[in-house]
Amino acid sequence: MKKAYLSGIFLTLIALSSFITDGDWLTGILSRLNSRREQYPQEKVYMHFDKPYYIIGEDIWFKAYIVNAERNELSALSKILYVDLIDDQDSIKKTVVLPIVNGLTNGDIKLTDSLVHPGNYHIKAYTRWMQNFSSDFIFDKKIFIGDARTETSVLADAKFTFDDKHHLQAVVAYKKLEDKTPVTNKQVTYTLNYKGQPIANGKTVTNNRGLIDISIRLRQDYRVEDLYLKTAIPSNTGIEIDRDFAVYDLDKAVDVQFFPEGGDLVAGLRSKVGFKATIPGGRSANITGYIVDQNINKKVAVFTTVHAGMGVFALQPLAGHTYVAVVENKSGKSTNYQLPAVKNSGYVFSVNHTSDDSVTVRVETTEDFITGQKIALIVQQNDVVKYAAKIKIDQPSVGSRLANINFSTGITQFTLLSPDGSPIAERLIFIDRHDQLNLKITSDKKVYNKHEKVDISLSVKNNNMAAAGNFSVAVVDAGKIDMDEDKVTSIYSDLLLTSDLRGYIEDPNYYFTNITQDKASQLDNLLLTQGWRRFKWTDINNATVPAIIKYQPSKSFQVSGKITSLNDKPIPYGKITLFANTVAGPITLDTIANEDGKFLIDGLEFMGIIKFVVKATNAKDRKNVKILLNNRPLPAYLPEIFKSDEVFTISAINYLRSTQKDLDENNIVLPAKTRMLKEVKIKGKLFPDPDAIANSSKLGSGTADIVIKKEKIAQYPSLIYSFYGLAGLEVDPKTQTVYRIGRVVSLTKPGGEPMAIFLDGVKIGSDMLKEIQPESVEGIEIFKSLASTAIYGSDGYWGVIQITTKVGNSASYFPPITNVSHIKVQGYSIQREFYSPVFKTQEDNKRDDVRSTIYWNPNINTDKDGKADFSFYTANAPATYKVIIEGLDYEGHLAHQTYSFEVK
8 A cells, every 4th residue: 555645834824824825725724723712712720729628617728720721821811710619419509709810819618517518529610701611621620528527427328229110229328437337226317309309208217237228219201310319317416417419320331432533433444443431420430342243243353441441442344334342241241332333435544642752643545535635634732723734635545743842742633624624533642742840849857746847948940940930839647638649630630631621531640640651542542532622613614703702801890781671672871870888988880881781880899799789770861771780600510420439538538537536536626617515595585576677788686766668668659758757757858868857957958967878788879769669679777876876887877777678688689670770799709828837835836736738838939040948837646748739830831749758
């Protein structure tokens, strides 16, 4: 067979245009790719955590690196990062909002027992700009949160099976944490939910092995992945022990998928075929099997998994033949899986990266495709075209060798395209240029005593040159925290691998530790079988954006919405005024809507959650308009099934057990943990206050001097009428403002100020009273006496009117007919500093110290010589300490390094 080689050009897009004539179809494709890259730059987020699992009462400490995908350089695009803590029912438990400064930020999440219960969680992080693209590329970290309190520290595991009659059989085992003995003869209540709604519940008792066995008949149309089992055991102290489980089908057959290299099996052409085997929940399965040509009933290939349920085999299919994979389990039972259909004609595309200096590319085709036409090969990394060439198909096989020097470290996408821009075949490989930073970590000693100061020096180099960069460091007690490098995630495995791949990847850092040729081959198997798409070729060919760009990069907080008429037609050029109270003082801003009635007020910077009141009128200041406010958009997170063995590992259980022992022996109660107190009898009102207004935002617990209920308010044509004739109040008929009698000299020349008015806790002007629709108000509380207004400070001197709408403190409020609306906007979360104790005196040394995270510092900057120093004190117990440092320099080179020392 004759061979021809690609006549390609290593290029930038500008250089390419001089080799291809104007109007050339490849030039058009490359131009559109370049335009997309420039107009829609991609951001990535990586988060470094102090440790991989936690207990209730601890803090999750993290550092976030926000980089551009093109070169992993710190991003200047976005200024706000959103971090969500999500439970295993895909419910957001907490959102942390952080300011991004030069592509960096850091924060924490306090794990109170009111926030979380033991179980598996996700932490996801994203910028507003990232929400324009697939949620697959949002940062995602799975963590386990356990309970080390003796009275509630119960381990639980569930197994699920289904019979032919669609009965769910659930067996749940409960064990005590401290000694793994069964939790026997305990009453358990359970609820089975489907899509968040209860469909069955009951009570049972654990047997002498700590087991409960539940059988529930299900409807035929119920999907297993939408089922969720909740169980609860009352403890001796009265604290309920909640243990919940995502349901999966234990007996479901292993799922095996097959992936011909390049995309298709083509008759007569030998192909590499990758395969991946998974069990329910996404974890890998080890399998062996063989391929049978069904036309001749002959075994033509054998295969076995090499790592993480993946492997490869070679196959040369015949035209008109069908092939089936036979997979055998341990018991000898076999399951058949159909291979992709064989095409009679087409291309087979192979990419081999067998050396550190080059990549070999080969295109083979059937005889009927040897027409002399030209197809194209485009090679990209992070949306940047690194190589492009036309290939003339006048031989059965063409190939070329591309030098690695033209690429950077990371996933590399090879695509064959027809002249109309349609992808013919595609392949991903990983190129390692060995160009990451070299970190040298040293300590002033190798062995330390308890409560002794440790001085660490860091030296960073890039190609033997000093490198200035930003880094984060965690120091953990390795006896309590198992930091197996194969099991943890790292800045390497995330930014170079998982951030560009769809779906679950098992132990991604495995491919970046102690790298061997075998691991390189296993990584190649992963890329042969794992889904990947940052854009669709149809979008490029049609010159369309990858998605409708809904959100611009966030530079500040904003309030946005739309003004319409009462029959929902947009009101152009309406006027909008925004009111809010903040710690820094009141805010009053205004703007004009555009021709579609849409408006945006941005440039807002504040801490915590702020309530905003927004008033709108049309261009002629008339208030017969509606205002609709936009809530902050949330990502469309995809449901994910957690299996208990996924993150609830032996190392996590050992951590819980050692922590429980430390807490009990030292009689320590972690902050934010529940401890049962002696019974206290409270004497008070048997019934609630009949004058209380639901969801009132009044300050303190004082009782209002006058309360007006919604039933009375709704009778008035305007809210101002509610204040006429009230004892101790006077309404100025001209300005329609409300005064407290005794503070007014005359109604034409008042000697005092109007009463302060608060709408759902937000101070507003008196002129707003006539804007509020009576039917939207839940109640009005009026505080006249100085005793009841003192809590309002200077705002209360002239009296206070507290107005509560019918949804008061809800996240947002969109009344059906009103030009006044309300919304809560979450500002920046407080960024706390990790407490690192200092032991200098004998009194210091007496303090209990059972830290697992010994030290955490999210901001270490190396100087121009690539050096930095930090120090901390050791804890009580003898142990091996592990130092983990991650970060990057300002050119996008990454760093991950560990270092250990002993404490005697």
